[in-house]
Amino acid sequence: MKIGVIGAGAVGVGVCNYLLTLGSVSELVLLDQNLERAEGEVFDFRHTAALTFSKNTRIIPSDDYLDLLGADIVVITAGAQIQQGQTRLDIAEINAKIGVEIARKIERVAPKAVLIVVSNPCDIVAHFITTNTGFEPNKVISSGCVIDT
Template sequence: MKVSVIGASGKVGGGISFLLANEPYVKELVLISRNKSLNKVKGLREDIYDALAGTRRDCDIFISDDETLKFLDGSDIVIITSGLPRKEGMSRLDLAKVNAKIVGKYAKKVAEICDTKLFIITNPVDVMTYKAYIDSKFERNKVFGLGTHLDSLRFKVEIAKFFGVHIDEVRTRIVGEHGDTMVPLISSTSIGGVPITRFKRFKDLPIKEIIDEVKKKGEKIISLKGGSEFGPAAAVLNVVRSIANNENRLLTLSTYLDGEFGFTDVCAGVPVKVNRDGVEIVTDILFSEKEFEAFKHSVETIKKYCIEVKDI
């Protein structure tokens, strides 16, 4: 596989690049940044090469600025992490408008160079995935965002802690917005194949507190260490690996809805099957009535932002 990372000089972009370079199926990796950050990316390449020597892996790593996008052609996946973080006093809509210009520009450029898959990490990720889909004009199975996949992993960790079980025994997911209106699917959550509601301790599970913790996890990590990189990078790797190995894993990613679940012209975190063709929405998962109402509210919230950035 050939994978390109736009925004490789940032924390998340660098973390993603390092993990991908260690994957046996990634034969070529393209690190892309703005001109003023090229030295950072050059340093990243040298650092990764040193690490590969220690892990007995090999990968050809190329560097390009974001204007020429040299070496991009032939990419199987292009990961876009570029964008500004939300600053104090900046509303979510302000952030969406600023980053939509950045993501939209790259989506158009990529589409001019090659036919590939676009994987969006930039926040607000649902709105940025929508912008990338609209501006690239790619088939919708080829444009997707990290969505609520990382949120689902964070939720999984908290449930495992509460019940005192191995993380891998927990199966759960969060849908909707990667943001304040995210919705946990308790009705689809299980531990060791047993529905979570069948456990005696379920009545003591502080779901609201746990979801609040999941929502604030990114901000908490930023306040403690200046940024979250390993969690997002590992979540991205889950997706790329599933595509590369044609695994048909069921993940919760942001993708364009065209009638699924009753919604159109919006991107939201929904269950999708992930394989070498990209993503395929899974619609035969039943939500509880309460979950669906919350999901509806979440999608409608996202759509308001999508409308605002569509023509930027």
């Protein structure tokens, strides 16, 4: 299974760490607009892979959406962070725009992928993705648990 993670921040790195413990991921792409950041994180993953079930996982740092070609699942963690005094709703508009932009890029290279939206507010971002791209609602998952609505 090929999985992409968009965003090499704390959440994206945490998602990658978890995925590497599963042993069922054949290829893991960590994509970030800052390639050096993605490369640094992947460097660390490669050193710890022997301690996980991911001995055969190909881990790729990237800043190019073409590396997601044919991905089965893409986890979107990229977006504006909540600053002190802000709520999830304060960043909804910017993160919805970012989410749609990212989803459109994914759609070009992995139109059959399942998207998992983690960026806050994830339910709102997922809704905007399904209404502004060709991804069907059953292919876009978020887990806000109605926190944001």
